[in-house]
């Protein structure tokens with residue numbers, strides 16, 4: 001029995017946003033196509049919401065909340081693998097813990113249809129399921145999770161770390177862990193914003209795969225996430241075209257995925273190529289692909305373009321709050337601060353910064369947002385757990 005019936009027009013960005021949120025949050029839902037431009041959600045108690053915001057859906061599911069305490073031991077920003085892991089360890093070790101997530105739990109991992117290299121899951125596990133299990137584990141230990149709430153500013157005063165959310169809510173804590181990951185790179189092609197959610201999607205589009213039956217799908221990118229997406233879509237789509245800038249896939253993806261792609265008949269790999277034009281009125285209808293060396297172009301009719309070309313952290317708020325970042329915006333921590341002589345940059349204590357500590361004592365970074373991180377689920381989970389160890393040290397010894 002679905003918890004939600006979602007009526008939407010194929011290619012509607014609003015319907016896509018809701019479907020993506022429900023999928024990532026592991027809420028059982030039924031997708032029903034309708035002609036109207038605006039989506040409608042019907043909940044199991046009969047409540048009907050026309051064109052709801054994600055916040056309204058979160059409220060209806062009973063998940064919307066404000067911080068219940070005036071102060072926490074640790075506030076964690078971001079509920080991807082790093083943030084969820086930090087939440088599980090912090091709450092299970094008795095710390096008063098709050099997690100602030102601007103969208104749904106799971107981060108980038110929740111957009112992965114199947115994570116096959118995560119320890120303990122030999123058959124692989126969908127990112128959404130992994131995230132939902134972690135959410136349950138963290139809340140069972142008492143962590144509070146605020147969903148659909150974005151932190152936009154940080155203020156650090158003596159012993160207090162205050163996160164200010166976009167609606168003005170303040171989250172006060174004695175220590176903080178920034179686990180806000182990265183955001184997808186854009187294609188930088190004209191019309192990109194117009195087609196976002198209306199045929200153009202970022203990430204592997206795990207929530208869309210089953211809707212692509214007998215269609216042509218185009219995936220941009222030559223990394224593991226693009227390759228995973230290709231093998232997943234190939235199960236449903238008529239044809240999958242991978243558009244790769246480099247010379248081959250071999251340099252950029254795991255050997256098992258190279259073999260899988262080579263042996264899947266309906267996947268075509270176009271190397272030295274990039275998407276240069278998007279066509280369509282309301283929804284994406286075709287893409288033009290240009291060969292980078294010969295300039296030769298080819299136009300493919302498609303309603304499905306998935307962009308999997310990695311990402312960069314959005315940490316402007318951190319710079320405003322005085323945190324040291326590297327040239328690309330990643331947060332610099334521990335030994336890297338010391339090595340590069342940056343700890344002197346306002347570091348107020350006699351001791352060296354702890355391993356995952358930023359240049360503000362008691363503020364830590366974990367996972368993909370951190371300078372030098374490995375960009376894998378397992379390492380993000382490891383860093384989340386490790387950050388909690390340093391939080392304990394900071395709270396006990398300063």
Ligand SMILES: Cc1cc2nc3c(=O)[nH]c(=O)nc-3n(C[C@H](O)[C@H](O)[C@H](O)COP(=O)(O)OP(=O)(O)OC[C@H]3O[C@@H](n4cnc5c(N)ncnc54)[C@H](O)[C@@H]3O)c2cc1C
Nearest residue numbers: 078080081082102107108112151181225367368375376377
């Ligand atoms: C399609 C895809 C497939 C992948 N497959 C694999 C795989 O098979 N194996 C593997 O090991 N790795 C895989 N990865 C990489 C892996 O998912 C990432 O390394 C991992 O998710 C990083 O975790 P994180 O918690 O550091 O950051 P993220 O997963 O990026 O999570 C960050 C979270 O912070 C939230 N956030 C950001 N800003 C704010 C803010 N201001 N306020 C509140 N919340 C905020 C975001 O919404 C997000 O939920 C894949 C990545 C992608 C995109």
